[in-house]
Amino acid sequence: MTRFVALSRPLAAAARVQVTRSALATRAAIQIRHYSADHHEESFEDFTARFVKFFDNVDDLFELQRGLNNAFGYDLVPAPSVIEAALKAARRVNDYPTAVRIFEGLKVKTGSDAIYKQYLDELAPLRAQLGVDTKEELGF
Template structure:
């Protein structure tokens, strides 16, 4: 009986796993990798240090946007030092829209108006220094 026909029938979960293993075992070139097996937890301080260092060394728009996607992709709100470094990098590569988008990302990640307001109060001097406004300020 053709093994593909045999695998196309509804099988119990354990049987499907066994069938998949037997198919994989018949192929000699299959290599199974455990990418997350060596994953270690990162402290918030190390996360902050890593992204501040990254944004301090950014020299083009692609790298800046890649770093922002990575920084905002974690299940945490980046510290103000990370946001400051990202804003400075956005102005250094002369991309004002990305600087405005940093505040939009911060608003989404903060989740609450109170936390977002605290971030905005702490970032107000840098915001004024760099001449960056939020989306809401631009719409007025």
């Protein structure tokens, strides 16, 4: 199919440019960018270091919650050091409910009461220091 495109008003009557579908398709194909072509595999240690660094630099609630959404969005359970950094960030921005929600998210991500208990045992000194209880300890 052929499409006619006018160049300008004075030239519209005198000259028209034929543009075929293949020419339009070629022009559109040139502008396609492949952003997903440069993905690399991130090791668990790199993941942990990246999120510990992120939570160490958090200074407001929005950034904390955004980081938690990102950390819990992966198909893995964050390391205890990531949870520790997130709890310290929640304390730094003075948001107790988010600290409690960190443990709720951790319980869902672990999917096992035994693994969740191991996390609670490892984080017990920090929980005592920060005064953070779990949802179960609060009676919910």
